[in-house]
Amino acid sequence: MSVFEQLGAFGGGAAGYIVPFLFVLTIVVFFHELGHFLVARWCGVKVTAFSIGFGPEIVGFNDRYGTRWKLSAIPLGGYVKFLGDENAASVPDHEAANAMSEEERKVSFVHKPVSSRAAVVAAGPIANFILAILIFAGVFMIAGKQTTTARVDAIQDGSAAQAAGFKSGDLVLSINGSKIASFADMQRVVSISAGEKLTVEVDRGGEKVLLTAVPQMREVKDNFGNLHRLGVLGISRSMAPGDIRTETMGPLAALSAGAQETWFVVDRTLSYIGGIFAGRESADQLGGPIRIAQVSGQVATAGFVALLHLTAVLSVSIGLLNLFPIPLLDGGHLLFYAVEAIRGRPLSERAQEVGFRIGLAIVLMLMIFATFNDILHLATS
Structure with a gap:
């Protein structure tokens, strides 16, 4: 019996889903946000908060650079907040940005060149893809293929x-x-x-x-x-x-196989989404947190290697999802930066505000739809 099965037996079954779910999601979210954090530091941006989870802080500490590292109450994501951000979604606080001193402007995210901002934003999804490649490669090296x-x-x-x-x-x-x-x-x-x-x-x-x-x-x-x-x-x-x-694989062969496995997940995901729009696939296969928790618990019973494989697949999926050009997601920010680079100046505050509201509506609708699918899946399984 695996450690996750023992936890499930001890907790009446609930822990057998919750613990693997938190294990998988925390690793994926941490590396996503770590990508943003490391490139932000490299670009000279002041990071005010690094949070795993949303909502009230459970525990945390301040590092010597003034970043608040914390674990928050709602474990369904995370965020990195930069100087000049209005909220955890990196929506710029224009009023605060305009009132900044010259020293603050030097380390403010909103005052960095568009290339630096784009690099910081893209680093999150890229970190997810790198994590997946490394996990797949590690599994191939240790367990073989x-x-x-x-x-x-x-x-x-x-x-x-x-x-x-x-x-x-x-x-x-x-x-x-x-x-x-x-x-x-x-x-x-x-x-x-x-x-x-x-x-x-x-x-x-x-x-x-x-x-x-x-x-x-x-x-x-x-x-x-x-x-x-x-x-x-x-x-x-x-x-x-x-x-x-x-x-059995050496490091280079394993990394190559890991990259191929990662690309397969990307290709399969995009093919499925394209199939939905073309009418070849049904959208009821889209799942949310409940489905992820269920699958995590099921996979955990097959062993730690299987759970690592699921972690890699989820990391690819989250990295890819964040690249979709929807405001509030990383891809939406990159879309705004692309427009800014072409125009030579950012979109107006009003245009950005409308875009973020539309993005929020889309994200909420997707969450509601995915949760509905999860509940329907549980009711019929």
């Missing part, structure tokens, strides 16, 4: 694979010209290609054969009973000893 060759074992009756002419023993070499090195590689391509025509090259007894397959959209249960809608061919992998291997 287990892969299964893309060899077909059994074929389901009435499946897309049967219609395409797959046979037991076929070894998939490529899909649409992209090399397939493992069964997982094939699953990743197929899962996001429901209804799309795929050209699959297989090795059949030493002979290369081209097949055309159209994955079917199906609801698939994961190991914890959660339903996911994915494209499937209807084949199972070969579990023969020669088709399963564990690859």
Whole structure:
């Protein structure tokens, strides 16, 4: 029994979800805010607060640079507040900025060049991507990377694979010209290609054969009973000893594999969001804090390595989400800075205020929608 399972048993089950959730979210939030903090310091910006969580402070201390490091009551995020910010979302306080002394202006965020402000803002999401790469790389170095060759074992009756002419023993070499090195590689391509025509090259007894397959959209249960809608061919992998291997990796190979894994999460996320707008995907798969807590608790029962993997995936997701051009998010700030760089001057205070209000409305609607999905998911699971 893992430590998280023991906590769950002790706390009537609640701790089995809350503790892994806080572990995962705290690491991701801390590194995101640390990215902002380090680049701000590098750019000469005074940081007045570094908080994990929102709301009332639980515990904290001041460092020698005057930054208040604190743990706050609501553990659903965090923030870094700079001199010249009106609030935790880095909305500029123009009245206070105009009243600053010359010394304060030198270390004020709002008075820094647009390039410096953009670097500080972009550093948060970039830190999330770096964290994910390092976690994936660390897991590959310590536990190795287990892969299964893309060899077909059994074929389901009435499946897309049967219609395409797959046979037991076929070894998939490529899909649409992209090399397939493992069964997982094939699953990743197929899962996001429901209804799309795929050209699959297989090795059949030493002979290369081209097949055309159209994955079917199906609801698939994961190991914890959660339903996911994915494209499937209807084949199972070969579990023969020669088709399963564990690859040990050195630091450089692990970092490369970690970067590839991170890019896959980015690509899959963007494909899913694009599928929602195109009508190919359902938005009910979007989850919020409740779903993250549930998944964290479930994954924790599989072990610490699995929880680290979830941490990396969540780190990528939060980094990517923050880059969306929505005011209040990092991407919204970067959008404003891009406009400022093009115009040669910032947007008017009124325009920024309207933008932040629109951004707040969008963020609140997304939170409400995600929470509704979470509650619906719990009620039907």
